[in-house]
Amino acid sequence: MLVVPAVAGLAFLVLPLAGLLIRAPWSTLPARLAEPHVLEALRLSLVSATVATACCLLLGVPLAWLLARVRFPGRRLVRALVTVPLVLPPVVGGVALLLVLGRRGLVGQWLESAFGVTLPFTTAGVVIAEMFVAMPFLVISVEGALRGADQRFEEAAATLGASRWTVFRRVTLPMVMPGVAAGAVLCWARALGEFGATITFAGNFPGTTRTMPLAVYLALETEPEAAIVLSLVLLAVSVVILAALRDRWVSTP
Amino acid sequence: MVRRRLSRWAALGRTVLGRTVLGRALPGRVGRGRVGRGRVSALPVALVLAGMAGLSGLGGCGAGEPAAGDADAREVTVFAAASLTGAFTELGEAFEAAHPGTTVRFNFGSSATLAQQIVQGAPADVFAAASPATMKTVTDATAAGSPTTFARNRLRIAVPPDNPARVDELKDLADPKVKVALCAEQVPCGAAAVKALEAARLKVTPVTLEQDVKATLTKVQLGEVDAALVYETDVIAAAGKVTGIAFPEADLAVNDYPIATLAGAGDAARRFVDLVLSRQGGDVLAEAGFGSREPGREPG
Numbered sequence: 001m002l003v004v005p006a007v008a009g010l011a012f013l014v015l016p017l018a019g020l021l022i023r024a025p026w027s028t029l030p031a032r033l034a035e036p037h038v039l040e041a042l043r044l045s046l047v048s049a050t051v052a053t054a055c056c057l058l059l060g061v062p063l064a065w066l067l068a069r070v071r072f073p074g075r076r077l078v079r080a081l082v083t084v085p086l087v088l089p090p091v092v093g094g095v096a097l098l099l100v101l102g103r104r105g106l107v108g109q110w111l112e113s114a115f116g117v118t119l120p121f122t123t124a125g126v127v128i129a130e131m132f133v134a135m136p137f138l139v140i141s142v143e144g145a146l147r148g149a150d151q152r153f154e155e156a157a158a159t160l161g162a163s164r165w166t167v168f169r170r171v172t173l174p175m176v177m178p179g180v181a182a183g184a185v186l187c188w189a190r191a192l193g194e195f196g197a198t199i200t201f202a203g204n205f206p207g208t209t210r211t212m213p214l215a216v217y218l219a220l221e222t223e224p225e226a227a228i229v230l231s232l233v234l235l236a237v238s239v240v241i242l243a244a245l246r247d248r249w250v251s252t253p
Numbered sequence: 254m255v256r257r258r259l260s261r262w263a264a265l266g267r268t269v270l271g272r273t274v275l276g277r278a279l280p281g282r283v284g285r286g287r288v289g290r291g292r293v294s295a296l297p298v299a300l301v302l303a304g305m306a307g308l309s310g311l312g313g314c315g316a317g318e319p320a321a322g323d324a325d326a327r328e329v330t331v332f333a334a335a336s337l338t339g340a341f342t343e344l345g346e347a348f349e350a351a352h353p354g355t356t357v358r359f360n361f362g363s364s365a366t367l368a369q370q371i372v373q374g375a376p377a378d379v380f381a382a383a384s385p386a387t388m389k390t391v392t393d394a395t396a397a398g399s400p401t402t403f404a405r406n407r408l409r410i411a412v413p414p415d416n417p418a419r420v421d422e423l424k425d426l427a428d429p430k431v432k433v434a435l436c437a438e439q440v441p442c443g444a445a446a447v448k449a450l451e452a453a454r455l456k457v458t459p460v461t462l463e464q465d466v467k468a469t470l471t472k473v474q475l476g477e478v479d480a481a482l483v484y485e486t487d488v489i490a491a492a493g494k495v496t497g498i499a500f501p502e503a504d505l506a507v508n509d510y511p512i513a514t515l516a517g518a519g520d521a522a523r524r525f526v527d528l529v530l531s532r533q534g535g536d537v538l539a540e541a542g543f544g545s546r547e548p549g550r551e552p553g
Binding site for chain 1 (some may be wrong): 363365366369432434437439440459460461462463464468471472475476477
């Protein structure tokens with residue numbers, strides 16, 4: 001009996017996609033794809049989402065470990081704070097980033113005077129905006145995996161003289177690898193589709209900050225057909241990449 | 254019959270779940286006890302069907318809802334350019350006060366987005382655009398009434414109050430050290446900016462092309478850019494937070510704002526347009542900075 005709502009759910013998710021496919025201007029598709037600005041936006045999207053995911057792994061996995069393994073006062077509060085970017089409208093996230101990392105922001109001011117670095121309107125800004133909205137997906141996924149993992153292996157390693165770092169690297173991390181991989185995929189996918197925080201914090205300029213979702217939004221203003229083509233490209237690329245990675249990870253967890 | 258089919262589904266469910274989620278079979282008791290015996294009530298199905306009916310019902314409502322065409326429409330839906338937010342909200346209140354029982358609903362946004370929404374069948378009675386080009390998108394694709402120009406808006410250079418880059422004329426924007434935000438060319442304020450810069454024979458490389466004029470202005474308010482080209486009305490609306498600088502080329506890139514009733518609009522919609530075109534409407538718009546003000550006059 002679960003099948004009926006399941007099929008309804010599937011239809012709900014897939015039908016809009018079918019709409020895109022049906023309405024796609026197939027005859028002009030090759031010409032539109034060959035336009036340099038499409039490739040430019042696609043390349044920027046893939047690079048920034050991948051860099052953002054790598055940065056999220058560097059910061060997010062230790063954060064997840066902290067939440068799952070270390071007892072400290074206020075842990076519940078910290079866990080709730082980690083999920084804030086999930087509920088915050090991304091545009092507000094972008095404004096918040098501007099207030100902190102912008103040219104007149106709390107930290108940004110100092111960055112500019114000390115290092116001459118300004119983040120808004122740069123590709124680094126795109127990566128930061130994407131990290132902000134995507135990292136919670138990684139942290140939650142990895143934390144869940146860590147809680148599910150059997151801690152006795154870690155304890156055994158520790159009694160055999162392994163340091164905390166060795167335990168983490170040689171025992172914990174391999175055990176939760178599927179969780180890390182799943183989190184990284186979610187994180188990457190979220191970063192790839194990021195729009196609100198990016199356009200608010202990083203702005204929108206071809207080549208440096210105009211990612212695919214921004215290009216889609218702007219195309220929608222005047223040429224809905226071009227927007228459909230751009231969406232299809234983004235969709236096709238992400239489906240191919242996700243499918244390829246998933247197969248690899250599932251067969252060798 | 255039904256029972257047998259149910260148990261087959263349950264078995265299917267077990268294998269599918271077992272394979273994909275956990276990689277091992279679920280405890281059999283769960284499957285047999287609840288689903289296999291066919292004790293599952295029709296409730297979930299009913300809920301789903303009801304939900305679908307509800308959704309389609311809503312969809313139906315949405316499509317037929319504007320009550321357009323009725324002479325005694327009690328609701329006027331106005332799609333208006335974002336720059337009209339202040340003035341039109343005020344006019345809407347005046348209209349409701351003068352026509353008790355009639356409500357005016359506004360959808361403010363980028364003219365280009367609104368135009369696309371109307372072409373795609375959004376339920377609107379009146380469209381007030383920030384440029385003739387976006388209005389043309391609508392009049393070409395739908396049976397709208399003929400548009401009338403009701404306001405004009407010109408560009409200003411907006412700078413933060415402390416003017417960190419010491420911008421005081423248009424050619425300062427071409428300095429590569431000055432960070433400039435412009436509207437994207439797809440939206441009216443961006444098209445006007447391109448026109449003004451071309452008229453001045455200047456090549457400005459902005460750091461960002463914003464999706465609408467309000468977003469452009471925000472970048473100035475936050476001090477992220479040194480200057481931006483926005484409408485005079487936006488500078489007035491943000492008085493105190495940004496300073497406006499007039500420049501002569503602005504007169505070559507004046508945006509006309511057309512308004513039109515859309516297909517199926519009722520009398521109330523026409524009366525609203527009349528109000529916008531009336532002297533009272535003109536006064537409200539002039540107060541917001543629209544109209545033929547003297548170029549060079551600084552807003553407070």
